[in-house]
Amino acid sequence: MSYDTERDLLYVPGGNPAPDFYDDARPGSNLYTNSIIALNGKTGRLVWYNQFIPHDVDDYDVIHVNPIFKVNSKPAIAATGKDGVLRVLDRDSHKILYSVPFTTRLNAEVPLSSTPIHVCPGILGGDEWNSGGYNPKLDLLVVPAVDHWCSMIKKDKDPPSVEKANAGEVRYFGGPFNGPKDRDPFSEARGRLTGFTGATGKERLAL
Numbered sequence: 001m002s003y004d005t006e007r008d009l010l011y012v013p014g015g016n017p018a019p020d021f022y023d024d025a026r027p028g029s030n031l032y033t034n035s036i037i038a039l040n041g042k043t044g045r046l047v048w049y050n051q052f053i054p055h056d057v058d059d060y061d062v063i064h065v066n067p068i069f070k071v072n073s074k075p076a077i078a079a080t081g082k083d084g085v086l087r088v089l090d091r092d093s094h095k096i097l098y099s100v101p102f103t104t105r106l107n108a109e110v111p112l113s114s115t116p117i118h119v120c121p122g123i124l125g126g127d128e129w130n131s132g133g134y135n136p137k138l139d140l141l142v143v144p145a146v147d148h149w150c151s152m153i154k155k156d157k158d159p160p161s162v163e164k165a166n167a168g169e170v171r172y173f174g175g176p177f178n179g180p181k182d183r184d185p186f187s188e189a190r191g192r193l194t195g196f197t198g199a200t201g202k203e204r205l206a207l
Helices: 163-166
Strands: 002-004 009-011 035-040 046-051 061-071 074-081 087-088 096-101 117-119 133-135 140-148 149-153 190-197 203-206
Touching: 002 061, 002 074, 009 061, 009 074, 035 061, 061 133, 074 140, 087 140
Parallel strands: none
Antiparallel strands: 002 009, 009 035, 035 046, 061 074, 074 087, 087 096, 117 149, 133 140, 140 190, 190 203
């Protein structure tokens, strides 16, 4: 999370909806999931939000909403997640100033069915638990990623059981999750750091 001292706003990332893959059980946009959510720092009340991935079917949590910086004097904030896309928003208008990929993306917007689809980033790829950083002297925004760790995902023909999930018997995904046949070999995964010009989103380095 990030705290905006000038606006007294707490920026919170929104995780993915559940069941992750069997989306028939949750019609609509599944509001506030996969979003940046701005809360009043004193009351916790919702001030604004921007939902990046309505009705997510790929387990693409928005993990981080930081850092806070400025783009051409405009107050901005960056958001990254497991979908492998960097989004920079204007903190006043709440609109996206630019969005750029920072990892390999394949079939990331294809609807799911009972036929497996090879998707990159996979459910353990993209930006997981480490946030990006911003260097104001260099105007350099650096984002970490797990690259080339893709998944074979599909949704089950029947909805998952809430009772069995609550009892710990199954995962509430509505499809296969992270078994050896459901993901690329770990040997193919690569750590990656990508640097972007903060003002424009132009890629400057990749390690």
